[in-house]
Amino acid sequence: MISGQKTQESILIKAMYSASKTGFEALSIGKLASAVGMSKSGLFAHFNSKEQLQVDLLKAIAKKFVEVVITPSLKASRGEPRIRAMLKYLLAWADAKFMPGGCLFLTAIVEFDDKPGPARDFLVSNQKLWLNFISEAASLAIVEDHFQKDLDIELFTFEFHSIYQSYHYASRLLNDPLAESRAWIMLDKLLERSRG
Amino acid sequence: MISGQKTQESILIKAMYSASKTGFEALSIGKLASAVGMSKSGLFAHFNSKEQLQVDLLKAIAKKFVEVVITPSLKASRGEPRIRAMLKYLLAWADAKFMPGGCLFLTAIVEFDDKPGPARDFLVSNQKLWLNFISEAASLAIVEDHFQKDLDIELFTFEFHSIYQSYHYASRLLNDPLAESRAWIMLDKLLERSRG
Numbered sequence: 303m304i305s306g307q308k309t310q311e312s313i314l315i316k317a318m319y320s321a322s323k324t325g326f327e328a329l330s331i332g333k334l335a336s337a338v339g340m341s342k343s344g345l346f347a348h349f350n351s352k353e354q355l356q357v358d359l360l361k362a363i364a365k366k367f368v369e370v371v372i373t374p375s376l377k378a379s380r381g382e383p384r385i386r387a388m389l390k391y392l393l394a395w396a397d398a399k400f401m402p403g404g405c406l407f408l409t410a411i412v413e414f415d416d417k418p419g420p421a422r423d424f425l426v427s428n429q430k431l432w433l434n435f436i437s438e439a440a441s442l443a444i445v446e447d448h449f450q451k452d453l454d455i456e457l458f459t460f461e462f463h464s465i466y467q468s469y470h471y472a473s474r475l476l477n478d479p480l481a482e483s484r485a486w487i488m489l490d491k492l493l494e495r496s497r498g
Numbered sequence: 499m500i501s502g503q504k505t506q507e508s509i510l511i512k513a514m515y516s517a518s519k520t521g522f523e524a525l526s527i528g529k530l531a532s533a534v535g536m537s538k539s540g541l542f543a544h545f546n547s548k549e550q551l552q553v554d555l556l557k558a559i560a561k562k563f564v565e566v567v568i569t570p571s572l573k574a575s576r577g578e579p580r581i582r583a584m585l586k587y588l589l590a591w592a593d594a595k596f597m598p599g600g601c602l603f604l605t606a607i608v609e610f611d612d613k614p615g616p617a618r619d620f621l622v623s624n625q626k627l628w629l630n631f632i633s634e635a636a637s638l639a640i641v642e643d644h645f646q647k648d649l650d651i652e653l654f655t656f657e658f659h660s661i662y663q664s665y666h667y668a669s670r671l672l673n674d675p676l677a678e679s680r681a682w683i684m685l686d687k688l689l690e691r692s693r694g
Contacts, residue, residue: 327521336633377693403611403612403624404608408608411587411667411670413521414671415671423689425671456680457586457684467660472656475621476622480652491691
């Protein structure tokens with residue numbers, strides 16, 4: 303499996319797969335090297351520390367999130383259609399095949415929330431971008447006259463995000479067959495009360 | 499620090515502290531032995547495998563949760579006062595000193611949701627007890643005429659639980675100074691729409 307063309311990107315895809323099962327801390331350069339069929343020193347040429355590997359991995363996950371959630375959502379019309387699209391793509395993200403052990407952001411949040419450092423810093427700034435994206439979508443829904451003018455956008459943002467957290471919990475931990483339909487009901491109710 | 503009176507309970511308190519920082523998988527019998535000042539073989543007398551340690555640790559966390567959240571909530575009057583008390587004690591739980599790295603249930607959920615075995619089984623049954631506790635509190639609020647008769651109790655349950663998830667995320671990861679006040683606003687709105 304050792305190959306000269308093995309790029310950093312393909313290593314990171316493998317790392318995503320592993321980290322979703324074991325978490326970020328358990329992902330050592332040694333284990334990853336054997337998973338991708340490279341020598342430890344060969345892998346060190348790509349990531350010179352475990353910390354660097356974690357940051358690069360988070361950046362790769364963020365890039366994937368843009369591909370899977372952000373870009374397709376932007377193709378939906380502004381206002382409610384885009385917000386519905388965001389939930390649709392989020393649910394697809396939660397079940398993505400490259401993260402068989404569950405959402406890597408939720409894993410990263412639990413692991414890094416109490417660990418100051420560059421991984422946490424990147425994660426926080428990236429999550430803020432995501433929350434801003436939700437807020438922006440809500441603002442556009444006001445402009446489109448889908449939502450009431452005095453909507454509490456910040457509250458909307460956290461309520462929207464919590465639908466995702468709730469879905470992941472019900473679907474992954476509880477194997478709840480109603481997880482998906484409940485996520486849509488939660489969104490319907492949130493949209494309903496946002497209209498005023 | 500080696501002492502004959504060192505009980506399983508005091509070891510588990512130490513294990514909670516560590517697991518909240520490192521997660522459950524990283525908590526080896528060897529590391530825990532050195533943290534509590536016992537020999538590895540001495541600790542094996544209490545927990546004969548890492549798997550057993552994880553299950554016993556989850557049971558100890560569940561017992562703590564009863565002390566910190568369930569029992570004090572039951573002292574509040576049925577209906578809305580009890581539901582408010584539940585949020586109050588949940589927020590205290592999220593910030594409990596014996597879990598400096600954050601809520602051990604959220605850590606366990608991320609770690610065990612994709613790992614079949616006795617730890618996952620215990621966690622799922624325990625989370626179902628908690629969800630039932632929320633549902634029961636909502637049912638009592640209907641009986642007390644605080645909530646409308648046709649309330650969707652299951653939806654209420656997940657919405658209530660998601661306030662906690664959202665609080666933990668905003669407070670721990672984002673260090674958001676509004677995390678607590680937003681949790682109370684989310685509850686106020688949830689109660690308001692539950693009244694019908």
